[in-house]
Amino acid sequence: MSIEVREIHLRRRPIGLPTPEHFDLVSNRIREPEPGQLLVRNTWMSVDPYMRGRMDERKSYIAPFRLGEAMDGAAVGVVEFSNDPAFSVGDAVVHFAGWRDFAVIDAATARRIDPELPAQAYLGALGFPGLTAYVGLTRIANARQGETIFVSAASGAVGSIVAQIAKLGGLRVIASVGSADKAAWLRNEIGVDAVINYRETADLTAALAAAAPEGIHIYFDNVGGDHLEAALAAAQTHARFVLCGMISGYNSDAPASGPRNIFQAIEKRIRLQGLIVSDHIDLIPEFERKMGVWIKEGKVALRETVVDGLDNAPDAFIGLFKGANTGKMLVRL
Ligand code: NDP
Numbered sequence: 106m107s108i109e110v111r112e113i114h115l116r117r118r119p120i121g122l123p124t125p126e127h128f129d130l131v132s133n134r135i136r137e138p139e140p141g142q143l144l145v146r147n148t149w150m151s152v153d154p155y156m157r158g159r160m161d162e163r164k165s166y167i168a169p170f171r172l173g174e175a176m177d178g179a180a181v182g183v184v185e186f187s188n189d190p191a192f193s194v195g196d197a198v199v200h201f202a203g204w205r206d207f208a209v210i211d212a213a214t215a216r217r218i219d220p221e222l223p224a225q226a227y228l229g230a231l232g233f234p235g236l237t238a239y240v241g242l243t244r245i246a247n248a249r250q251g252e253t254i255f256v257s258a259a260s261g262a263v264g265s266i267v268a269q270i271a272k273l274g275g276l277r278v279i280a281s282v283g284s285a286d287k288a289a290w291l292r293n294e295i296g297v298d299a300v301i302n303y304r305e306t307a308d309l310t311a312a313l314a315a316a317a318p319e320g321i322h323i324y325f326d327n328v329g330g331d332h333l334e335a336a337l338a339a340a341q342t343h344a345r346f347v348l349c350g351m352i353s354g355y356n357s358d359a360p361a362s363g364p365r366n367i368f369q370a371i372e373k374r375i376r377l378q379g380l381i382v383s384d385h386i387d388l389i390p391e392f393e394r395k396m397g398v399w400i401k402e403g404k405v406a407l408r409e410t411v412v413d414g415l416d417n418a419p420d421a422f423i424g425l426f427k428g429a430n431t432g433k434m435l436v437r438l
Contacts, residue, residue, distance in 0.1 A: 408432025
């Protein structure tokens with residue numbers, strides 16, 4: 106017997122910003138679960154900026170998507186049939202077979218989630234974006250109370266958790282975002298100390314200098330480009346830079362030019378350290394324990410932008426590069 110599923114495939118590799126024509130919605134038939142496998146009905150799937158890199162044919166820390174095959178990524182769903190004693194029908198699980206409505210997965214690749222928390226939070230605040238924020242602040246930047254941090258793409262999945270954990274830790278938070286609504290949310294509801302709307306700022310370096318007259322101790326980089334240059338200019342001596350993402354360059358067809366003021370890293374003895382979240386899965390238990398409490402106590406807000414339907418998943422993904430999301434961009438299936 107086989108099961109009918111709908112999957113999003115990569116049709117063509119994009120140059121520049123992807124469009125819906127780079128994706129295909131395909132009906133497929135998959136085999137029923139063998140021993141050690143589960144049939145999962147996906148309820149939510151994640152779209153993330155790093156998937157843009159996987160659309161290119163190049164060697165990186167994660168394999169490219171294959172043309173004409175289902176794409177993958179984080180998803181949550183409900184077990185419909187279990188061929189593994191560790192899972193029962195009805196269990197809510199997080200796994201990596203997103204971009205499809207049903208999946209047969211190895212039970213070893215699924216984790217049961219806390220039914221007292223919203224399932225989709227395991228794709229955002231409680232998932233890899235939240236872990237990225239936590240790792241960057243604790244293990245990479247060693248953030249301390251009283252320090253000043255600058256975070257870019259600050260209303261997004263990672264950035265909004267960086268801002269909130271930093272506020273909980275007693276840091277002064279300066280945020281950069283691309284709209285007035287995002288700025289208002291961060292200022293009025295999250296309580297960040299200063300917000301820069303980079304789309305309405307002619308000189309980002311001057312704006313950051315004005316927001317942080319004594320300089321920044323930490324820069325959490327999600328954007329690269331002019332944001333990284335502004336942060337280098339504003340850095341205090343011995344500042345720590347968490348190089349998490351550089352989304353401003355993900356769709357450019359030529360390699361981005363380096364920060365023109367990189368010499369500041371020498372003058373100021375700045376530590377720039379790259380971060381790949383999958384290197385830090387040992388922190389998941391500690392992180393989930395703390396984040397679960399913060400969410401239950403209302404100390405971390407779960408902000409989401411929800412797009413409905415698998416057929417709209419490519420649009421949700423493309424929207425990440427246009428600033429369409431506040432908080433975590435999610436697809437509800
Ligand atoms: P977000 O939820 O932050 O979504 C992307 C946001 O980036 C958009 O909403 C938009 O907000 C902003 N943006 C898009 N294009 C530009 C641009 N050209 N210039 C400035 N801002 C832009 O995504 P995530 O939180 O999932 O990811 C944030 C960053 O973290 C990405 O760079 C991603 O690659 C990286 N990342 C890295 C990980 C790692 O292990 N190293 C793990 C997870 C994420 P706005 O309206 O403010 O412009």
